[in-house]
């Protein structure tokens with residue numbers, strides 16, 4: 001690989017930060033290991049200035065660009081594309097400032113989510129959106145995917161917390177949308193960029209709201225004899241306008257996986273389902289919320305209810321929940337994490353359906369989900385070397401998605417569309433909707449070089465619908481396998 | 482599950498435990514340093530899997546990605562899928578070529594000809610001491626760049642009488658309750674004989690007679706971490722044999738004051754997974770191995786020790802977890818609890834105490850710039866903790882910190898946990914004077 005422009009990239013960011021050798025294979029997937037892709041290089045700029053130079057050069061050469069944060073995305077959004085260059089933020093890790101009075105943080109896009117909360121803590125503040133991957137995922141990636149997390153039930157997902165961004169677009173132009181102290185004026189472009197999955201440019205800097213640490217926090221777990229009962233309990237709590245900060249459900253397989261892992265949280269293994277509820281705020285409100293949960297949990301047959309006695313126990317209960325996906329690695333080498341939204345009154349029905357779909361295909365399914373938001377994660381353990389199992393997994397994933405959409409839900413709760421759900425955009429939108437999206441995209445990236453072959457299907461939906469499985473695993477992005 | 486093509490016979494099944502979630506990335510010092518996925522745990526596992534599947538050739542780039550790993554095992558502590566990263570990396574390195582001349586030289590000269598042999602070790606330590614007294618390292622340092630800096634700031638090897646063997650048996654100094662075995666180690670014995678003597682003093686005070694095998698040098702940990710499993714196996718056999726031959730109760734505990742050796746010896750059985758003759762012996766041996774802090778922190782022993790500890794001059798101490806203690810053996814509470822027993826001193830937490838100082842076996846020699854960078858961050862954290870003294874429990878870490886303090890002109894020197902405990906013991910239970918500076922253990 002002796003292309004001249006690659007040498008130019010080396011001059012911009014330093015030779016160590018342009019990767020073209022055999023070790024590039026390490027970047028071939030993100031958190032969706034079913035999909036692989038190999039581009040021409042990986043580039044790791046240090047800041048906005050370097051990113052501008054890199055993007056200008058790539059524009060001049062007409063090379064497609066894939067933005068990448070930590071690569072924990074679960075829909076293949078950060079998978080390299082053939083002929084493209086992956087531009088990563090892994091070296092952009094500086095926290096520029098934390099303004100304790102304005103409760104505002106200004107960070108580089110590659111800062112890891114939980115690192116911001118750690119830095120904000122001495123000021124009595126924290127960053128609220130807490131994806132389960134928060135120990136690793138970047139704030140830039142969170143913005144690009146508009147990520148959620150257990151506590152987003154109360155605090156809302158990323159978009160509610162982004163105050164400003166700095167974006168380097170496909171041509172290498174800087175769009176400086178860092179917030180002025182007053183209310184934003186003009187069009188809400190920040191809102192547009194949040195959730196754009198890397199299609200509008202490289203986010204290099206982000207300004208985020210911080211929240212005061214809550215006065216009082218209580219966490220309880222309730223053990224249910226069936227998944228149905230736990231789901232019903234949540235549906236009723238939602239109907240009663242419960243003010244909890246997080247409402248999560250874990251099923252038996254997930255509990256077992258967590259309890260076998262280093263994140264063993266003391267979840268009772270005999271539970272068919274576990275409800276994890278947290279309330280935060282003033283002492284009085286918190287007590288009210290917890291009382292309501294207790295009452296409903298008993299009504300729905302909870303066998304045991306336990307509350308965290310101290311900080312350490314609360315941390316353990318959450319570490320277990322947040323390690324749940326990874327812990328499923330104990331069940332099989334790979335995990336397919338579905339991400340769908342069900343109307344919250346129909347939780348039980350859709351969960352039961354997902355179980356049935358998996359059972360019929362002889363697949364091992366674990367459920368762990370943000371029940372409060374109706375955001376389900378049916379997780380299917382499999383082995384990517386077993387072609388037939390892979391086919392069954394994808395089929396199950398597709399059926400679960402379709403079932404949700406049919407019942408008034410949505411195809412992604414928080415993980416984005418990426419590669420995985422691209423063709424499913426047609427189930428939710430018609431050609432006119434999608435054309436509008438393309439037009440917005442073209443305004444920012446007329447050559448469609450940013451994260452191509454992702455999110456928006458290029459073919460008309462009619463063709464897509466006749467296409468069969470959502471994507472062909474292993475190699476659809478030009479992987480050398 | 483062995484249908485895949487295996488071009489590299491590393492432990493393929495271990496790679497399958499990784500679910501590619503990435504939760505380990507930010508815990509990895511080399512990933513945080515370079516931002517390269519190929520220098521993070523997930524990427525390295527991915528490369529190893531690809532090597533095993535024959536999808537990737539072990540060329541220089543790939544070998545370097547794997548070789549730059551510290552084998553600090555921080556990734557294991559955070560991995561929910563239970564990936565055994567250390568074991569996997571050892572098995573991979575065993576089949577990979579060493580990435581450069583220095584690494585190759587170290588493997589063949591240092592690991593095979595020096596470490597395993599007491600006499601050679603002793604001779605070399607003496608020779609190095611001589612050059613150190615003549616300030617030769619300082620003289621040639623400028624020619625060697627980053628590596629020279631590290632060389633110039635190595636601790637000076639002590640005089641010969643401090644490098645002598647421990648007696649075969651050191652009897653308990655309080656009411657005798659048990660006997661234990663102890664490993665003197667290779668580098669530890671030559672460079673940090675004081676640490677070994679302090680360890681003995683503390684164990685004796687807890688009521689234990691301490692037995693040491695007289696003709697044993699190296700446990701083989703460095704060999705295993707650096708791609709020489711055959712030699713590691715040979716040294717493990719010698720070690721097991723030495724302790725079996727030493728006599729005493731067959732289940733007598735073997736106490737380790739070096740985290741790296743302890744973590745490795747507790748995992749000896751892995752080396753003999755396919756050797757029915759040695760596996761049971763390795764199993765029985767591993768059962769006996771216990772870290773110094775875990776052994777002493779046990780309630781009755783700690784109680785006995787506590788009664789004999791006297792106040793040290795007031796100072797703040799910070800515990801820096803050696804990787805192979807906290808990540809390799811899951812031991813974090815015990816050393817802290819022991820420091821809390823010492824009257825007069827205050828223990829402070831250092832941010833990032835569980836993150837590697839950059840010593841990492843021979844990493845500091847092979848990647849001096851990266852190693853110094855890791856250490857610089859640790860030095861800053863130490864300063865921010867406002868501690869006066871740094872306490873750790875591994876010879877490599879002690880050397881690394883020593884170099885860092887010396888290079889940045891700090892007067893303080895790192896101490897082993899046993900040393901500060903022994904210093905407090907040496908004050909005697911009756912001494913109340915707080916002003917007296919502690920005697921070296």
Ligand SMILES: Cc1cc2nc3c(=O)[nH]c(=O)nc-3n(C[C@H](O)[C@H](O)[C@H](O)COP(=O)(O)OP(=O)(O)OC[C@H]3O[C@@H](n4cnc5c(N)ncnc54)[C@H](O)[C@@H]3O)c2cc1C
Pocket residue numbers: 030031066067068069070071072073074076077078089109130131132133136137138139140141142143144145146147148149150197198199201202203204325326414415418451501502503504
């Ligand atoms: C164990 C586990 C648990 C998870 N839990 C949750 C959860 O609770 N909630 C949730 O919402 N998600 C969750 N995720 C998904 C994932 O962590 C989030 O989507 C996260 O925001 C991705 O961040 P990242 O830095 O890894 O981005 P990447 O995966 O690298 O990229 C994600 C997308 O963003 C784009 N992108 C990344 N950085 C930039 C940038 N600087 N500028 C422009 N575009 C960019 C990429 O092109 C890609 O399309 C989880 C994933 C795992 C593995």
Ligand code: SF4
Pocket residue numbers: 326329498499500501502503504505506522523526556559560561562563564
């Ligand atoms: S090593 Fe563990 S934490 Fe890291 S990616 Fe693999 S499964 Fe996840």
Ligand code: SF4
Pocket residue numbers: 508509510511512520521522525549550551552553554555556557566
């Ligand atoms: S052992 Fe340490 S350096 Fe190596 S991959 Fe794991 S965390 Fe990184």
